[in-house]
Amino acid sequence: MPPISTRAAVSMPMASPGMRVGLFGGSFNPAHAAHRAASLLALRRLQLDRIWWLVTPGNPLKDNWDLPSIEERVAFARRIAHHPLIDVTGVEATLGTSYSYETISTLVERLPRVRFVWIMGADNLAHFARWQRWRDIASLVPVAVVDRLGDSLCATSSRAAQALAPYRVPEQQASALADMAPPAWTFLHGLKSPISSTEIRAARRKLEPASAQPEFTIP
Template sequence: MIVRLPALAPGLRIGLYGGSFNPAHAGHRHVSRLALRRLALDRVWWLVSPGNPLKDRRHLPDAAARAAGARAVAADPRIAVTDFEAALGVRFTVETIAFLTDRYPQVRFVWIMGADSLASFHRWRGWREIAARMPFAVIDRPGYTLKAMASPAARALASSRLDEAAAPTLAERAPPAWLFLHGPRNGLSSTALRAGTFPPAS
């Protein structure tokens, strides 16, 4: 099996931002640029997933088509778009993280998720293993700040939460380690774009 990854090298600080990207939009770019700046990352990879196991995938375009659309939206040389999970044949984030951390232990990976994902993180397969393998950053999203911080996963991992001021060092931290990043928020969502509805500005 040949799995082609974006360029990487020992010591690079790479943020992993997974999702369906159906479709990719400016909100994804906003989160990525915020993470690049606040976490002092060298790159962010958009991991275009074969499909979220927690969502209906019956009408989901194939990963290659979604990746092509994402590349048009990314518009930043520091953002690499990849659908390698489809080639790898994985369905769950924990499998992707195990693959990368086992094979590239000298790369400083950080998982990036929105506050909405933290709110449901306890439903992800192997979420405790994810937290044990890789530091992660949670990006605030409108309407999810309180839900995220009150979620079962946030409570279970409270002792490994870092102060937001530690953001530039997160990539160097041994997991479990995570933090919540506040800042300008973008309310765009792929669901709203598909439905032709948009949330109010915040």
């Protein structure tokens, strides 16, 4: 994999006033085909102009002991994304933010005329109430939840989903979500991928000797 500089990895993508931009955050350890499929679904159904993959320096809710460098993860994620409307960035390292709320609030403050939408998988909605200031996230930007195999029922019955139920937008109106004042969220069906970064890492560990260093391979 060609090397990538830190500056190139953590730079802010371009966004013009009025653009609809989806924010898709995660450790991307590693990025995989389901991330791309979810992004393409969101681009189409939400009628977005672009999606930013926000590659985090480290997930506060996960064990980061074996996390590859942000340069490695951004470079690999760009290979997987391979789409003109998907920007992969580690800009959180530049912004100095650790939590999703901090990142979103900073971006909204710096780019007030960009219409951001937060995108997450149904597995994240199931645990959304554990996130720092999750209610404030829902009050900052509209949210789109992308279906995942086996997570739909758990997600839609979760504490956060129940608390935000009055603000759920019918899926048929998803194309207007970016123009809606938050709180507003919708659930996008149609993607049922079983792929997860956790399973990829687990499978890799079974195949590697104990002394092997983490490497990225296309799933």
